[in-house]
Amino acid sequence: MSISAVRTRRRVTKSGYNLLGLLTFAVMAFPVYWLVKGAFSPQKDLYSYDLRLWPSEATLRGFRTAVNSPTFWDNLQASVIVGICTVTIAIAIGLLAAYAIARFGFYGRKGLMVALLAVQMVPQTALIIPLYIQLNAFDGVDQLWGVVLVYMSFILPYTVWMLRGFIVNIPKELEESAMVDGCSRMGAFRKVIFPLVAPGLVATSIYALIQAWNEYVLAYVLLSSNDKQTLPIWLVSFATSRGVDYGAQMAGATLIALPVVIFFLIVQRKVAAGLTSGAVKG
Numbered sequence: 001m002s003i004s005a006v007r008t009r010r011r012v013t014k015s016g017y018n019l020l021g022l023l024t025f026a027v028m029a030f031p032v033y034w035l036v037k038g039a040f041s042p043q044k045d046l047y048s049y050d051l052r053l054w055p056s057e058a059t060l061r062g063f064r065t066a067v068n069s070p071t072f073w074d075n076l077q078a079s080v081i082v083g084i085c086t087v088t089i090a091i092a093i094g095l096l097a098a099y100a101i102a103r104f105g106f107y108g109r110k111g112l113m114v115a116l117l118a119v120q121m122v123p124q125t126a127l128i129i130p131l132y133i134q135l136n137a138f139d140g141v142d143q144l145w146g147v148v149l150v151y152m153s154f155i156l157p158y159t160v161w162m163l164r165g166f167i168v169n170i171p172k173e174l175e176e177s178a179m180v181d182g183c184s185r186m187g188a189f190r191k192v193i194f195p196l197v198a199p200g201l202v203a204t205s206i207y208a209l210i211q212a213w214n215e216y217v218l219a220y221v222l223l224s225s226n227d228k229q230t231l232p233i234w235l236v237s238f239a240t241s242r243g244v245d246y247g248a249q250m251a252g253a254t255l256i257a258l259p260v261v262i263f264f265l266i267v268q269r270k271v272a273a274g275l276t277s278g279a280v281k282g
Contacts, residue, residue, distance in 0.1 A: 038250035039063065046246045062251030066238075069248075074227040075234040079213060080259075081144055082230060086151045086212040087205050093152075094159030095201065099189065101160065102167040103175075113164075116157040124154060128221055135222065142224050150218055155208045162207070166200030167193065202267045213260055231256045 038046060039062050041055040066072060101109060131150050132141065140146030170193060178188040216232040223229045235256065238249040 035250050036254055038246060039254045041247065043247055059247075062245075062247035062249075063255070065245065065248035066252040066255060069234070069237065071226045071229070071234060071237075072252075075229050075231050078144060078223075078228050079230040082147055082151070082219075083209055083212045085145075085148045086155060087208045089148070089152060090155045090159045090208045091201055091205055094156055094163050094204065095197070097156075097160045098163035098167055099193065102164045103172070113161070116161050119154075119157045120161075124218060128218065131218075132221060141222055142228060144223075144228060147219055147222050147230075150222065151212050151215065155211055159204050159208060162204045163197065163200055166197045170196050206264055206267065209263060210260055213256075 037053075037055060040058045040060070041052075042057060042059050042061070045052060045056055100106075101112065131153075135141050135143075135146045135150070138146075140149065174192050174196075175185075175188040178192050179185065183191060214232060215230075219230045220233050223233065231252075235249060235252050238245045238252065
């Protein structure tokens with residue numbers, strides 16, 4: 001086979017992969033586009049049998065209805081509190097636990113890792129009743145701190161497992177060199193491990209935020225006060241016995257997705273910067 005034929009074959013293969021990638025992206029992005037399109041569409045488009053790929057006229061009626069709903073701002077505040085507290089506590093505890101598992105040898109370490117994986121395999125719905133009973137005994141039902149603790153029980157095992165993988169890939173010699181130069185164990189952790197594991201912290205925090213921000217079932221069971229419910233529960237309020245306000249519901253779903261998207265766009269740059277700086281320092 002000639003060189004030109006090989007190059008042609010490679011270009012065709014590359015073009016095929018690119019086309020497959022674009023097709024996959026289109027399939028995954030279309031529901032998101034349809035959601036945003038419905039948020040800006042008038043009511044007549046949403047109830048019409050003639051489907052349109054774009055709104056006949058752009059309108060903000062759905063967003064005004066969503067923002068002006070009675071409990072929107074209270075539910076937004078509740079979601080922010082639950083999300084920030086869950087991410088902060090999960091990262092703080094998970095990082096220390098992952099460091100201990102990755103760097104210290106102690107009895108039962110392998111069993112602990114197996115237990116962390118086993119917890120992830122248990123469906124959340126199977127634990128709703130036991131969690132509710134335990135929280136009720138400590139007056140944690142219908143309290144935001146109770147929801148944070150429940151979310152922690154599901155997010156923390158994944159956080160520990162994820163961060164352990166990042167810490168294990170950091171050579172021990174870097175810490176030993178820092179300790180030879182006069183750093184304590186905690187000093188080496190703060191000056192060496194923490195900067196290098198920053199990309200892992202960001203990736204793990206994104207996962208924790210998505211789980212805490214979008215979770216519905218546990219919050220629905222544990223929170224009964226309208227002003228303490230999170231945004232996923234608030235979103236259901238547009239479905240009533242008289243029908244569903246699809247425009248307001250799609251606008252509300254778009255508003256709920258925006259904070260996570262903005263957070264991801266911000267930290268994505270920091271992930272790239274952390275990887276680059278880590279490679280240079282190493």
